[in-house]
Amino acid sequence: MTPATTGAEPMAQAVTRLRGAGLRVTAQRMAVLMVVAESLGHLDADTVRERAQQVTGRLSLQATYNVLHALTDAGLVRCTQIAGHPARYETERHDNHHHFVCCRCGDIRDVACSVGAAPCMEPQLPEGYLTQEAAVTFWGLCPGCQATAPAS
Ligand SMILES: [Zn+2]
Ligand SMILES: [Zn+2]
Incomplete structure (x- = not known):
């Protein structure tokens, strides 16, 4: 039986994706990446922070932004600016949607x-x-x- 990729451990996946993007693996980056990957919607930084805190413990909004920017720059997370809304973050799938x-x-x-x-x-x-x-x-x-x- 071949292991199903969808069943792969989210933590192991996060580590692989961070390393693949040339980023140092930190607990905060893993937590934020997992939160964004698990969500099917478009999260603002505050929601990302709230959910990531449940994994890493206290996380400041500034630290959350720093991690989100690093993940966005590395092409792992997509940031969308919508007029009148805070920036939204989702997994980058390069599908140009x-x-x-x-x-x-x-x-x-x-x-x-x-x-x-x-x-x-x-x-x-x-x-x-x-x-x-x-x-x-x-x-x-x-x-x-x-x-x-x-x-x-
Ligand atoms: Zn989207
Ligand atoms: Zn409506």
């Missing part, structure tokens, strides 16, 4: 890139500019908010 944000409740959903590889759109720019990525945010109402409030 976009986001749908509900204007009322702030629910964030992944939207598969409809084109494929980055950059999926070519903006009109003067000669000499090189576009590497397009990050699209779709705004609207989630099903729950459509049911509870009339669209304005």
